[in-house]
Amino acid sequence: MKYTVITGASSGIGYESALAFAKKGKNLILVARRKDRLESLKSLINELYKDLDVVLTVSDLSNPKQAYDLYNSLKSYEIETWINNAGLGDSSQVIQENLDKIENILKVNIESLTILSTLYAKDYADYEGAQLINVSSAMGYMVALGSVVYSATKYYVSAFTEGLANELINNKISVKVLAPAVTETEFINKSLNVTEFDYKAGVSNYHSAKEMAEFMITLYESDKVIGIVNEKYEFNLLDGIYPILRGL
Numbered sequence: 001m002k003y004t005v006i007t008g009a010s011s012g013i014g015y016e017s018a019l020a021f022a023k024k025g026k027n028l029i030l031v032a033r034r035k036d037r038l039e040s041l042k043s044l045i046n047e048l049y050k051d052l053d054v055v056l057t058v059s060d061l062s063n064p065k066q067a068y069d070l071y072n073s074l075k076s077y078e079i080e081t082w083i084n085n086a087g088l089g090d091s092s093q094v095i096q097e098n099l100d101k102i103e104n105i106l107k108v109n110i111e112s113l114t115i116l117s118t119l120y121a122k123d124y125a126d127y128e129g130a131q132l133i134n135v136s137s138a139m140g141y142m143v144a145l146g147s148v149v150y151s152a153t154k155y156y157v158s159a160f161t162e163g164l165a166n167e168l169i170n171n172k173i174s175v176k177v178l179a180p181a182v183t184e185t186e187f188i189n190k191s192l193n194v195t196e197f198d199y200k201a202g203v204s205n206y207h208s209a210k211e212m213a214e215f216m217i218t219l220y221e222s223d224k225v226i227g228i229v230n231e232k233y234e235f236n237l238l239d240g241i242y243p244i245l246r247g248l
């Protein structure tokens with residue numbers, strides 16, 4: 001049995017991606033902190049696709065030790081795809097930022113993502129069909145004032161993932177970056193600390209989480225490294241964006 005791991009599957013892009021991979025017949029290992037949300041998603045998938053196995057794992061990735069524990073707890077599974085989607089944002093000027101929030105963002109968006117990517121790539125570099133997909137952001141290629149910490153974490157995700165993709169270019173694994181722009185999920189509510197952000201009034205364009213999950217599948221099925229939403233809200237597949245320095 002082969003599995004697809006999705007972190008941050010309890011809501012938004014991760015939730016819809018779990019449904020999209022289930023539709024493609026993939027057994028799933030779903031990770032987040034909110035177990036009740038994961039359980040409802042598992043029930044829905046079991047109803048829709050009776051033959052699939054769905055494994056739930058509760059993990060708090062703001063504690064990087066739990067990233068190691070998560071990976072080690074899954075050692076007995078054959079994992080054909082690993083998607084690091086869990087992430088959180090901020091929406092304030094750096095000098096007004098709460099340092100506890102900054103630490104959480106760094107730990108989830110950078111530290112745990114790096115630990116999980118590295119452990120997976122070490123084990124699956126030469127596994128036929130293996131894929132590692134890291135969810136960055138259009139803000140991983142453009143610094144957003146008012147969300148500088150978040151942008152910088154996503155620059156890290158993009159640079160790390162593009163670099164890893166190039167280091168492993170002659171191995172069997174494919175390493176990819178999904179870079180969404182504004183997508184209707186819980187993300188902006190949590191970033192702005194509001195109960196319900198009004199997308200129609202608040203932004204000129206956005207995607208639904210379901211559309212983003214479809215882009216995730218398009219990237220998964222392509223041989224490109226990057227799937228990015230551009231300023232016109234079009235989804236583009238690219239070989240790479242960051243300059244790569246070889247042979248030091």
Ligand code: NAP
Pocket residue numbers: 007008009010011012013014031032033034035037059060061062063085086087088089108135136137138179180181182183184185186187188190
């Ligand atoms: P979301 O609805 O808030 O989902 C975030 C997911 O991450 C949830 O499942 C959450 O689960 C999980 N998560 C957060 N903190 C965690 C922690 N400490 N440990 C484990 N899991 C944690 O937001 P989303 O938009 O789907 O975000 C998914 C990814 O897309 C993120 O990496 C985000 O940066 C990226 N992105 C989003 C947008 C956008 O506009 N929505 C744009 C560009 C990029 P629990 O709370 O249950 O743990």
